[in-house]
């Protein structure tokens with residue numbers, strides 16, 4: 001049997017202080033000047049020390065981050081006196097999900113190699129997760145990946161980044177339906193005893209703890225470059241599933257002085273309503289120019305609520321049960337008060353997003369993507385002490401969302417060289433109806449052929 005993956009249970013994140021998972025001020029100061037890989041090793045070592053030596057972790061980080069096209073991996077770019085962008089999109093698929101999934105691919109390989117367990121990764125994607133996960137595991141032994149996307153509802157760049165990966169262990173499925181339909185099928189498969197009896201299912205969605213752990217790193221990397229830990233830094237994070245910003249919360253709980261975490265949503269604003277008024281109620285999803293944030297219910301938000309409740313599992317189970325029944329609940333005032341000591345939130349509509357995109361271009365000299373522009377608009381709207389630097393997480397390369405960038409700025413971003421002849425490459429994918437049994441039968445048959 002292979003050793004288990006070093007994926008801590010959902011609750012592990014918050015035992016940081018008790019279990020010595022914090023970094024002291026001196027340890028944070030000592031990160032100054034370290035490169036990204038070395039920063040990653042120092043920040044993640046406490047989480048994986050039981051299963052990986054520091055040298056093993058370093059080897060995996062070097063392999064993962066060696067595939068980024070920028071030597072700094074996640075470079076900081078200055079926009080004006082106080083605003084900065086943390087560019088998280090220099091990985092193989094041009095979105096921040098590569099930062100975590102490239103490492104996850106290395107971890108899978110490390111823990112599966114030499115064993116006789118084969119895993120079957122099944123996921124649904126609205127665009128960016130799919131290509132990042134496929135890039136991370138394509139061609140690896142012991143892994144089959146099945147990625148469902150809603151047919152016709154991801155951008156051409158996003159689809160081709162998935163479907164032109166022709167490695168035999170990669171299976172793309174275009175579903176006749178919405179992202180929610182695809183996601184519902186994946187959830188059903190994970191609960192399907194017959195399927196579980198035939199394959200070892202594995203998920204790569206954003207509640208995967210190893211993904212969160214890898215995302216904590218860049219908060220440290222950016223903060224020490226701007227004077228941390230001796231100067232608090234604010235971060236503005238374009239948010240969908242609350243994964244990226246939750247990593248910021250973990251960084252803060254580990255001891256990094258963070259002045260503010262700004263939850264920037266688009267008009268799908270359940271998180272903003274929840275944090276500003278306690279109204280946690282799901283409506284219908286409105287499609288926007290920032291599709292990766294067109295989400296109503298964010299899986300990772302429950303983790304924050306759990307921590308804010310004083311880690312009261314029973315209370316959270318009751319609250320989430322109520323939410324599942326009514327699609328609505330009210331967050332208690334004491335928990336809201338706790339959240340507001342660190343989090344601010346705002347909802348950015350399409351016009352404000354476009355304005356921020358143009359501001360970055362005209363004033364900061366940077367062409368940014370619409371998701372990053374939502375973050376930047378929120379950062380600029382926020383009233384913070386003038387001496388606190390504000391870092392907006394730039395989550396995707398502008399070329400990934402060329403139409404929206406062109407609409408706002410008149411400039412059509414060029415595809416980066418690393419995408420090469422994306423539009424000339426052969427595509428391979430299977431179209432299936434929205435019928436669960438057909439999808440299940442396809443996955444089980446293909447996985448068995450392995």
Ligand SMILES: *Cc1c(COP(=O)(O)O)cnc(C)c1O
Pocket residue numbers: 095096097128129206238239240241242243244245292293371395396
């Ligand atoms: C996934 C994604 C987001 C949202 O990240 P969460 O961790 O789900 O909050 C924002 N921007 C881009 C480009 C993404 O791909």
